[in-house]
Amino acid sequence: MTTLEIRVLGPPTLHLNGQALTVRSQKALALMCVLALDGPTLRSTLATLLWQRQQRQALHNVRNALLALRHDLGDAAQVLEADRHAVWLREGSFTLDAHALSVCSPGELCHLWRGSFLQGLQVRDSPPFEEWGSQWEAQLVVGSTDRALTLAGEALAGGNLPLTERLAQFILKLDPLAEQAAALLVYAHRETGRTDLARQVETAFTRRYQSELGDAPDLRWSPVAIPADPPAGQDHLPQVLTSFVGRKRERAHLLALLGQPGRRLITLHGLGGVGKTRLALEVARDAADRFDASFFVPLDDLMDPARIPVRIAQVTGLPLNSTGDPLADLAAGIGRNKWLLILDNCEQFVGSAALFSRLLLACPHLTLLVTSREALQLKAEHLVTLTGLRTHGDALPEAARLFLDRARQAGRIAEDDLDLQHVQHVCTSTGGLPLAVELLASLAGQHGLPGFGTRLHHAALTLESPWQDVRARHRSVQAAFEHSWLHLDTEDRGKLARLSVFEGGFTPEAALAVTHAGPALLQRFVARSLLEGPRAGRYRLHPLLHEYLRAKLRAVPGEPDATCRAHARYYLAHIHARNTAASGAASPDLLEFVCDEESNLRALVAFLMHQGEFGKLVSLAEPLMWFYPLHGRMPEGLRTFEHLVQELPVGDPQGQQARRAFLASHGLLCLFIGHLDRAVELLTAAVDTAEGDPLQLNRALDGLGQAHYRAGQFGLAVEPLARAVQLARTLNDPVRLLRTLNDYALALALTDQPHQAEDVHAEARTLHTTGQVPLGLDIVWLHTHHGLLAMLREQPGEALGAWNAAIGAAQAVNTPGLIPVVQALKALVMIDDGLNGAPRPEAASQADALCRAFLPVTEASGEQFAQALLLVLQGRLEAWRGDLRLGLQRVWAGLGRACDTHNGMVVQLALPVLISLLAQAGQAEEAGLLIGRVLHGPDTTAWLRTRARRCQAGLRQAAGQQPESPQEAALELRQVLGALRSRA
Template sequence: MTRLMISLLGPLQVALNGEPVTGFATDKARALLAYLAVEADRPHRRDALAGLLWPDQPQRKARQNLRQALSHLRQALGDRDDAVPFLRVSRQTVQFNLESDHWLDVAAFTALAEACRRHRHRRLETCLPCLRRMEKMAQLYRGDFLEQFFLADSDVFEEWALLEREWLRRQAVRVLSHLADYYERRGDYERGRYYAWRQVELEPWREEAHRQLMRLLALDGQRSAALAQYEACRRALAEELGIEPTAETVALYERISESAGRQVGESAIANLPLSPTSFVGRQEELAELAELLANPDCRLLTLVGPGGIGKTRLALQAAAAHIGAFAHGVYFVPLTSVSSPELIVPTIAEAIAFSFDSHRDPKEQFLDYLREKEMLLVLDSLEHILEGAELLVGILRYAPGVVLLATSRERLNLREEWVYAVEGLTYPEGEAVGELGTSSAIDLFRQRARQAYRRFSLAETEIPHVVRICQLVEGMPLGVELAAAWVAVRSCGGIAQEIERNLDILRARLRNVPERQRSVRATFEHSWNLLSGQERAVFRKLSVFRGGFRAKAAEQVAGASLAVLSALVDKSLVRRVSSERYDMHELLRQYAAEKLQADPQEHNETQRHHARYFAAFLEQQREHLKGAKQKQALLEIGLEIENARHAWRLAVARGYAHLVEQSLESLYHFYDVRSRFREGIELFAQAVERWRGDSQQARIFGKALSYQGALYRHLGLHRLARTCLERSLGIFERLRMQTEQVFCLINLAEVSRHQGKYEEAEQLARKGLTLSWQIEDCWGMARSLLLLGLIRYRTGDVDQAQALLEESLAIGRESGDQRLIMPSLNALGDVACHRGDYTKAQVLFEECLALSRELGDQFNVAVHLNNLGTVLHVLGKYAEARSFYQESLETCRKIGDQKGQAIALSNLGEVTHALGAYSEAQEYYQAGLTIGREVGDQWATMACLNNLGETACALGDYEKATAHFAEALKIATDTQTLAMLLKILVNLAVLLARRGQRGQAAELLGLARRHPASEQATQEKAERLLDEMGLTPPDSVPPLDAVAAEVLAGISPH
């Protein structure tokens, strides 16, 4: 909602946050606001404002009054503490702030008037987009500017207001006059009278408005009222101006008196057929078509699209909106049954009721008739008589007032032609069923289903099936309507399944539907019959592609030359979706696939070409994915991922092992970086099952299994990950595949680290590092060093950790692989946080976030959002921190990262705890703990337990706090996670102090304050608690292990 709404057309009204502002101290404050808001394009000197409102006052007194008025105004608007104030006030000037959150009716009115003035059109009064703007202007004009608002002691202000009032009223009267004329031409006499009457209300002496009213009343059969209006006009002119009506008005009066009323003007001319059903959606398209039809340069507009896409219905709706905009009518010319170009002229002539003279050439007569006409001709279905398109050029040349709106499955390919590609109705993408409110395809299905079966109701359980139906037909109106017609005898789920199986369900059983519109198949057959033999061959072969294709792929897989591909685009059978990419409507693709499958040999050969092409494509991207061209390679694979999946499934099913091996690594990197873990797992499972137990293909089996394991790890499914990775490692060792061994060792080390098995993780990482050095594997070296650094960091050796991480970063930067750079930078950010260098940490995390966003790596986006939130949290910026944590949580949920969810929930709990909402914080911690336990992530489990203990302690529940701290301390001690161990001891110190064990509390705080593994934030917290609780730590304390063991023994249940 706009914060400040100012209405000056009519009585002055001001609203703030939807509530009327009535607290203005004086009318001068209101006047000041009105003036500043209208004249907001420049700052105003205080002296000038004082002179405007207090012209008769001494300057000093006037300036004092201005200060008071300004103060009252700002108080009424709540403007003093606003980040973006409504008023910009300095010692010398005052200006209304155009950047503030406000709306002014005068500004909106003026902007619409200016838009009409600048708009390119044939004539303003017949321009539909401008008429729509004028309707908005009429709505805004509630009355004259500052109606009934006067400053009796300020002639200067009143003179300014008068000039504004007169200019705005002239604009309003002009607008109302145009609208009354337009609706008279459309035959909407009631609407026309409304606009004419408003003119008379504003200017009772306006004779033209009275004539409009008289004419509109007469045309509507209200002859007596029309004659009475003449008398009202005569009285108004006598009273206001002392004159008699003009001869034109008197003549109109006499015509009405002498007639039945319907001959006093011309009614709208149109022959558009009435539609048997409602029109749904397409509002954006209608607005675009209105703009094009208003453009004087666009006189031949062709709606192009495949059969069933709704070209004719859209053209009729657009034409109907233009009734009244063309002086000599709007006509629909159906050409479906016209069999030759020679019949086009007589068909149009019949539609516009033109009769030929037998002594002259019909075409010549026809063009002569059109020469002086202003018409919109809707020429429907031109694709089968394209040879007659030259006639359209003749019409455009000889009849400058005629505009042609054509529909065709194929472009006319005329120089004068403007092409408008018609797509399907809007429908939800993917599984986004929440977008139903903006889906016109769903609306169409619902309406036609109720028409077919009155008891139909779109139940919650049926929504996904209806969404699927609309997706399968890609919003094609004919497909949606034919599918909806089956709801009386089939469930929506059953209809969707049948569409996926074949096209035959999409047929109508209605008697009065044209033959080629009775089924989607019939519609497509009509287009198929218009193709050449070569076009048919390419069209059916293109059906093997999924999700679109490039011209090069079409050439190599389907033998499509650029000329043939362009011809199929022109015929609306293929869509050009970008400068380099094409696709097909899904129903057309299904139809083409049926044609291809009719020849098994051609079908198998085309599929094989497709599989080979995309396996080679993936192999080509493999090296790019590991270097500086990584981002582009990911984008390329992303565009072709549906084709790659389809090719993979075929290669696996037919046992093309060499093609599968070509594809494996690139697919893994794509699914890993894009965080599409489950999708990747399911894909690799196909190869695992295909070659399980096949000793000849152990290499492929091992690779697919290892990639499954790595993706399981990202989902936090450590047990499954370990099983896959250990088995594949055994295979690679047997086959002496060293690069693959490194991959398994590093992923196993990651699994061990997340399970808190740091010793095992270090051994695996060192083994991976040694092997990486031997085979000069940069990825292996960087990842091994990263892991060793992370382990050192977790176990408290921060200096050694930093050295290892910097070495890993150097290798990553040298390789140009952003996926190696990001994790090292992120870990170095953790080290900076540990040392209390939050500025450096923020810079590092922001660089990481930028890199991960650039790559589309949602897994790491979530990690870096979380870490940035931690920095902001420590700096006390709780609202910003919460926002980052929340986005991290939502991202983790989206990609299925359970460990990330647990950590984000823990951090959300921490920031909520900091704001004092302890119960809410507990809910976050408990949710995070549940996930942490489920996936076996020790860090998340420890963090949530420690936080639960701290919150329980704050709430005075010491027994529960003790239990949480004991469990967290046990895990931290077992895993030697020293930084977390010290955090737990600091929180325990608070609990011990409250229980009277102040000496032990002081010992724990003293240890945390000095220990090298203690994070800066932990040290500062320990220092603060010592001061707050008045504790003095001992000069020396036992080693951390001994202290932790003693505390754990003291608080653990016996």
């Protein structure tokens, strides 16, 4: 693998095979430096660090910076790895000059620094990055000067005065006020007989020191004998009797930290049972060659912080003198030894953690690796928060590998009994918490994987360990959580339990409004590993801790109901405010809120249904309806709305009001996914029940008109859409007016009324251009329909421009679910001009790329329109590449899906492709039958008739027979297609 060289000790540069790489963006270069120094970093952290003052675009900027980096890195681009949440540099694919500070030779150390840290890097308007850089520079300078001073002392003791001078001068270059280095340099000059030079150095340093600090320096140097170092790598760590699984990324990150200057107090921080101790032991063994010795010091059984030095002395074998200060005795015993101490379970000593700082100050080569459920809150602390094992992202994620390893070890599961889908489900229910995974694995054979049933959370929480050699607080996950719970005061316990009312995370504002837990308390919970976050401004509870806290909340009479009501008030108020501001209920702000709070809104719906407060559900009908198609989760949305329509009572007035709203939403979802017969049925029922409710009647009529024209029944679409436009004008709602005008214009165009269609669409565009309707979901559809109108007018260039605008708008308002539909239409126009021959190579290549990219997306989401059309177009491209048989198979598959869902609009768009390929295949009779149907049948657009005539002109000479009679041509299209498919 190609190794990238990253230099930060001076002007930041990247080198590959000795050649400097040019990174054009200063912020992209800064991002690279952050990853090299900090290791895996959250995208939200990078966004705050580099784009704090551009919050709305910050995450987008991170993505663009990564794209720019990959381009500039060229062959070294594989060094960058990322997922949805974090970015990191691949282990072993790069070197960093800062990592060499602790291991390089004395001569190399003097040349590593080529200037100041990140010299010349200009990152504008990013105060957090400036602070980050200052902290890193201070750490690297301190680490470099500490090591150089140690090496200089060793060189002096060995009689190597030239090296001593070089190292002392190096230190003074980094830190011009380094008193010990100046004293060492003066001493070395005198020892080599250069007393005048010694006097000059002493005078210049004293003047500088007094000017800066106002005091006289002490430049006396008394060389001391350097004790011989003990042999490197002595391992005093406890043995482990099970294999270590996973944590590759965290392990590499910790190992890198242990080699960095200034990282002498590292706290491995996380929830009970998350695997802090085990990871610390593995990393200590990985780093054994970096230390003279490594020791494991358990502290969980101690309560008195005064006993900590005594425990460390017992473990390390150091004697304590009776001076009355055990810490001072311990520090004297450690001295200059380069030791690693693992201090395990330090959370009960947070209030006394300053003793760790004292120990580090007294022992310049000591490193502490601390495990704790609570951050120590020390300035020198480098916090590494450990969360659950990964449960997704790989064919066999870490949590599943641990489960299978422990189940096999316990003899609970045979290879033939493995069901990876059940394993994944079990591990996901634990949130990847290793203790829970191991406990469930120990009982897998006894219950069988499916035997855990729907109470997986409860089982993972309460299962008792079958092992005799575990500590009491790890006997179960519940016991591990109880240990943390008991360390909270009564008021904090109540607020923490109330946080369990949230599903899928929450914002600080929501926590304060619903539970009265303010930002300071949330931060304390984070410090105690009881909350995760904030990530992108949101906190979340680990799923098992969530279950534990819900039980605590239920145990207090009246608390569950009061907390749920506070939760409902908060989210209803936000939905109402955004609905009001958004008008037609599809603004980016509203859709983003629904996306962030989906789980909380689902919980709100369940609560209102349970309480019988049906009228309050109306405001949720539209926001939730838009959420599912825009995020590719149509089947789930259909199930949700069908259930609500069935459960809402018909006899209750509020229930009937909500039922009208959800009935229209259910019909619109069926329309979006392409279940057009079902959509017509539901929307017709919605029209019948919505008389007297102008808003719901407008929604139902608009949806019914769309369902008709998507089904190819263009004539039936015009009347309901005309009524919907009239209603929208009375509602004084510009967004709904634009929406219905947009749909009405397309219906007019499809019924060969181009001038009326253009007038109506111009009115819709005016609502946007005059600012009455801002950028949002409806503007995506406005551009999409503009493209369709241009296509029907035979203006492909204008159509492609409008669809590019639609894609840009969809990206701007974060509605990626619409993009496959638009891309399918683009692909159609790109190959349309080649139906009677070969399309232009560049157009065919672009269309092919679109089909390959978006067909899998539509397959996963269930979106039928784009899925069917892309299959048809892929068939056309296969035929163009020379495989006519496969091409026809693909076209039939696409048309079959369109017919199965009664999607007549796709059929109309696809027929020219089918006719063309039938003609190429020598099936002139079948092609002629379809041409006759197109030319003489009802509900055929001028666009389709034009293409049918083109194909007819190519067939006349070969056909040798009269055109089909109008009676034959008027056969139902589905019957014709069915007959052809059976013959094919």
